[in-house]
Amino acid sequence: MESLLQTEILAQYGNILETLFSLNDLNMSAPEGESYLQLFSRTSSAIDEIIHNHKNEGGNVLVFSHGVTIGNYLMQLAKMSSYLHHDNCSVSVIKYWNDEFYVDRIADTSFRDKYYLK
Numbered sequence: 001m002e003s004l005l006q007t008e009i010l011a012q013y014g015n016i017l018e019t020l021f022s023l024n025d026l027n028m029s030a031p032e033g034e035s036y037l038q039l040f041s042r043t044s045s046a047i048d049e050i051i052h053n054h055k056n057e058g059g060n061v062l063v064f065s066h067g068v069t070i071g072n073y074l075m076q077l078a079k080m081s082s083y084l085h086h087d088n089c090s091v092s093v094i095k096y097w098n099d100e101f102y103v104d105r106i107a108d109t110s111f112r113d114k115y116y117l118k
Contacts, residue, residue: 040076078103
């Protein structure tokens, strides 16, 4: 499905996007794609590696990613029952302390308000 327009996806696969985004089955995937659980596993492994590589340095680590990846990771980590849409340039903060994750902020855009001209 990669590189297909939404109209092409509808023509070839019907309402697969609606089905995928319903989150009724986190094991379901698009043709040649990965499921939400596979995406979480891949993302979690990458974040675990980042933690391992920087754990003893102290300070903060900034990770950028696609909104679906961030939303899926937070949904699984915080055990939320639904996916939260992330606006572009939103900030989510996860704190890691004593081998535990703590979700501090999800999809925060408040910092943008002070820069908008009214």
